[in-house]
Amino acid sequence: MSIQVKNLKHIYEKGMPTESVALEGVSFEVEDGELLGIIGHTGSGKSTLLQHLNGLLKPDEGTIVIGGVDITAPGVSMVEIRKRIGLVFQYPEYQLFEETVAKDVAFGPRNLGLADSEIEERVREALELVGLDYEDMKDRSPFELSGGQKRRVAIAGVIAMRPEVLILDEPTAGLDPKAHKDVLKMIEDVHGKTGNITVLVSHNMADIANLSDKVLVIDSGRVVTMGTPEEVFSKRDELSSVGLDLPPITCLTEALRERGFKIRETILSVEDAADEIAEYLKAGGKAEC
Amino acid sequence: MLRDITLGQYFPGSSPVHKLDPRLKIIATLLFIIELFIVDNFIGFLIAAIALGAVIALSKVPLSYILRGLKPILLILAFTFALNMFMVDGRILWQWKFLKITQEGLELAVFMAIRLILLIMGSSMLTLCTRPIALTDGIERLLSPFKRFGLPAHDIAMMMTIALRFIPTLLEEADKIMKAQQARGADFETGNLMQRAKSLIPILVPLFVSAFRIAQDLAMAMEARCYRGGENRTRMNEMKFKKSDYVAVTLLAVFGAVIIIQSKVF
Ligand SMILES: Nc1ncnc2c1ncn2[C@@H]1O[C@H](COP(=O)(O)OP(=O)(O)OP(=O)(O)O)[C@@H](O)[C@H]1O
Ligand SMILES: [Mg+2]
Numbered sequence: 001m002s003i004q005v006k007n008l009k010h011i012y013e014k015g016m017p018t019e020s021v022a023l024e025g026v027s028f029e030v031e032d033g034e035l036l037g038i039i040g041h042t043g044s045g046k047s048t049l050l051q052h053l054n055g056l057l058k059p060d061e062g063t064i065v066i067g068g069v070d071i072t073a074p075g076v077s078m079v080e081i082r083k084r085i086g087l088v089f090q091y092p093e094y095q096l097f098e099e100t101v102a103k104d105v106a107f108g109p110r111n112l113g114l115a116d117s118e119i120e121e122r123v124r125e126a127l128e129l130v131g132l133d134y135e136d137m138k139d140r141s142p143f144e145l146s147g148g149q150k151r152r153v154a155i156a157g158v159i160a161m162r163p164e165v166l167i168l169d170e171p172t173a174g175l176d177p178k179a180h181k182d183v184l185k186m187i188e189d190v191h192g193k194t195g196n197i198t199v200l201v202s203h204n205m206a207d208i209a210n211l212s213d214k215v216l217v218i219d220s221g222r223v224v225t226m227g228t229p230e231e232v233f234s235k236r237d238e239l240s241s242v243g244l245d246l247p248p249i250t251c252l253t254e255a256l257r258e259r260g261f262k263i264r265e266t267i268l269s270v271e272d273a274a275d276e277i278a279e280y281l282k283a284g285g286k287a288e289c
Numbered sequence: 290m291l292r293d294i295t296l297g298q299y300f301p302g303s304s305p306v307h308k309l310d311p312r313l314k315i316i317a318t319l320l321f322i323i324e325l326f327i328v329d330n331f332i333g334f335l336i337a338a339i340a341l342g343a344v345i346a347l348s349k350v351p352l353s354y355i356l357r358g359l360k361p362i363l364l365i366l367a368f369t370f371a372l373n374m375f376m377v378d379g380r381i382l383w384q385w386k387f388l389k390i391t392q393e394g395l396e397l398a399v400f401m402a403i404r405l406i407l408l409i410m411g412s413s414m415l416t417l418c419t420r421p422i423a424l425t426d427g428i429e430r431l432l433s434p435f436k437r438f439g440l441p442a443h444d445i446a447m448m449m450t451i452a453l454r455f456i457p458t459l460l461e462e463a464d465k466i467m468k469a470q471q472a473r474g475a476d477f478e479t480g481n482l483m484q485r486a487k488s489l490i491p492i493l494v495p496l497f498v499s500a501f502r503i504a505q506d507l508a509m510a511m512e513a514r515c516y517r518g519g520e521n522r523t524r525m526n527e528m529k530f531k532k533s534d535y536v537a538v539t540l541l542a543v544f545g546a547v548i549i550i551q552s553k554v555f
Pocket of ligand 2: 169
């Protein structure tokens, strides 16, 4: 399974005076098993891009090939595509509608036409994967849950379809620090367990830096740069020109470097930073201030 | 696909039509509608169509966009057309078993169809060229003489403003929810009527939840800014007749006169 996006273009409200080009000339590739992080300023076209990846939006130009199938070709089965590519929307908790959590999570699998026993097994598995207790949650109304719990139920609803590609649009937006950490850990777990392609949009640079195999930066509907987190976050000026920042820890280590600390460039995790600084200090290094 | 609904939508622009006083546009539209109902011959429609055509050309709203607004009423149009064509007695032009088309029926069918089309196009020009807020402001001003008789003009206008304001918001919300459920494999297009009605539940429940949430938030926000009805409120944009408005009034008067004269002549 791999994804090839070529020269994608999308125009909203075509033919209206309000028409706007949301994507233009977007090309990139994701290899099997990779976790792709997408970052970009508000309104840069991230959500628009994601909706193309499972056929909810049709491009005005360009192609998307997923696992050898061109999903932009006329006549491809949308149901088949959505079965293979799961998309978790921004604020997915607003899509909950069933009387009970179990029924809501089962909505997707049921649409796939699975047997009841299979559905129950998948619902159980999905709820545990997102860190909720099946027995405890299954009969509760999704509307009486906390925001973080709702979010997890909604994500479980997509995971239960066992998609070959899992796409998440700002899954941690608006969550408290603990729920934020839990949801991230859950994404890491699911990605590790299934080994599938995962696409993650986030405004949190630290999360993207730590989780992604590759990072895609978009601005005003165009690809600015793409590469490993180290490559992308070493281009500080380019990022700041499109309104993005480095992860906090990288800001710190870069500031230290400017003050004469001889440590590695573009350190992305707190652990690495701690090791580097400790080593530098042990070796007798000193700050100049 | 929900975004294709153009009926009652505003089409941004800065044409002379857009800039007219909303009160004038409302009255002109009303007159146009009345005109369509008193006209009893094709020449009257021709005059109305020319006037409407001039307004459309002046407004710079693309004709294709206005015609798209006719799509939802195509069914009604076809239905009334058929009904008129087959149901009116008179000189028979064509007959097949119990179905017959008469000269009078055909004429009436065409007549009614033209009336309906002009009616829809004419009234959609009002909403296409007037910001919802300006529209409701205009309505409030036009209704304000009736305040003396206890008509809550301001509240009516405020309700309409809010309703209009939230049409696009709710459409957007519905679009989002629909996509989210489609991403979970929901299918809204196939199946029989019962199945399709059932498939709406996953959209309607979250939509209602959202609507209540939005309403509550808005009520709170209005209260937090001390909204308490229309009493003693002043407005940012006072409505005042400009030169172009007087020109429009003159044109409107000419239009009315022509209609009256032609109905006497033909
Ligand atoms: N349904 C729509 N109709 C018209 N324009 C839209 C629509 N959805 C998005 N846009 C426009 O397209 C652009 C890209 O929007 P998009 O939602 O993809 O941004 P985003 O990167 O996801 O932003 P955010 O970080 O705020 O979620 C924006 O300028 C937006 O105004
Ligand atoms: Mg977005």
